[in-house]
Amino acid sequence: MNNPKKTQRVALVTGASSGIGKATALALVNEGYVVYPVARRVEIMDDLKAIGCIPIKMDVTKEEDVVAVVEQIECDHGGVDILVNNAGLSVYGSVEETDIDNARYQFDVNFFGLGRLTQLVLPHMREQRWGKIINVSSGEGKVHAPLAAWYVSSKFALEGFSDCLRAETAQFGIDVVVVRPGAIDTEITGGFIDPLLETSGSGPYGDIARKMADWFRNMGAEKGTASPPSVIADTILEAIKSSRPKTRYAAGIGVRQAIFFKRILSDRMFDRFMMRMLG
Numbered sequence: 664m665n666n667p668k669k670t671q672r673v674a675l676v677t678g679a680s681s682g683i684g685k686a687t688a689l690a691l692v693n694e695g696y697v698v699y700p701v702a703r704r705v706e707i708m709d710d711l712k713a714i715g716c717i718p719i720k721m722d723v724t725k726e727e728d729v730v731a732v733v734e735q736i737e738c739d740h741g742g743v744d745i746l747v748n749n750a751g752l753s754v755y756g757s758v759e760e761t762d763i764d765n766a767r768y769q770f771d772v773n774f775f776g777l778g779r780l781t782q783l784v785l786p787h788m789r790e791q792r793w794g795k796i797i798n799v800s801s802g803e804g805k806v807h808a809p810l811a812a813w814y815v816s817s818k819f820a821l822e823g824f825s826d827c828l829r830a831e832t833a834q835f836g837i838d839v840v841v842v843r844p845g846a847i848d849t850e851i852t853g854g855f856i857d858p859l860l861e862t863s864g865s866g867p868y869g870d871i872a873r874k875m876a877d878w879f880r881n882m883g884a885e886k887g888t889a890s891p892p893s894v895i896a897d898t899i900l901e902a903i904k905s906s907r908p909k910t911r912y913a914a915g916i917g918v919r920q921a922i923f924f925k926r927i928l929s930d931r932m933f934d935r936f937m938m939r940m941l942g
């Protein structure tokens with residue numbers, strides 16, 4: 664293994680072809696980190712390459728891709744010091760009507776992809792007794808919503824996983840941090856409205872599905888109903904730079920309020936609050 668004397672921390676950012684991941688890669692490279700942004704659409708990371716990042720094509724659900732990326736970074740720079748597990752997608756639709764293969768894929772990307780990558784970077788972090796693992800959850804890692812069971816449960820799983828990981832790796836100088844974005848203006852929202860309506864728009868859950876689709880259509884930074892991705896990139900940077908980061912950060916429009924109401928309301932009151940929010 665080529666192991667040059669390290670002067671810079673090395674960061675691997677997943678889901679960096681758009682949205683929060685791209686903003687995070689940008690923020691990190693501007694701060695002087697060595698940054699490997701990864702995603703399937705490597706061709707739309709040329710802008711990151713132009714400013715010094717090292718983009719690599721990686722599908723988080725493919726074992727050979729994940730192993731190859733970690734091996735390349737070990738070979739180039741000794742290993743991954745900072746892992747930002749950000750890649751994700753949203754499968755929305757009622758529990759009943761969602762195709763179970765789509766539900767499984769939701770977990771493959773949002774949960775098992777993150778888990779496998781974490782396994783692969785831990786030996787290096789443990790040996791050097793330093794590492795940061797930032798897991799991008801969601802307000803929905805704490806707060807439930809109708810027609811979001813598969814997405815919400817993948818993020819709830821990520822949250823429990825992160826707590827266990829933090830408890831078992833703190834002894835090796837590894838920090839595990841959960842970041843919960845609120846409404847952020849990225850591709851993810853536009854990407855799930857049509858599938859949501861295809862799954863649940865005309866069946867027994869159609870009324871909620873259509874209201875939800877309208878709610879998400881109204882989400883955008885220019886309308887003041889969503890924050891720009893840089894808000895989350897700045898939060899991730901804060902967690903990385905802190906010598907004693909919080910275990911959880913929440914940033915972006917609506918997330919702190921939603922978590923507050925979840926804490927103070929009973930489950931049934933929160934259900935009603937959610938339905939009223941959707942109109």
Ligand SMILES: NC(=O)c1ccc[n+]([C@@H]2O[C@H](COP(=O)([O-])OP(=O)(O)OC[C@H]3O[C@@H](n4cnc5c(N)ncnc54)[C@H](OP(=O)(O)O)[C@@H]3O)[C@@H](O)[C@H]2O)c1
Binds near residue numbers: 723749799800847854
């Ligand atoms: N936007 C929000 O309001 C919001 C709120 C709460 C939480 N989040 C979370 O924030 C994270 C980032 O989402 P975003 O909002 O920035 O959305 P986005 O712009 O759609 O970005 C998602 C990223 O994930 C990557 N990705 C998806 N499937 C992948 C796969 N199989 N392998 C590798 N990469 C994959 C995509 O890249 P390729 O398609 O090129 O592979 C893309 O770069 C997600 O975990 C999401 O759950 C977002």
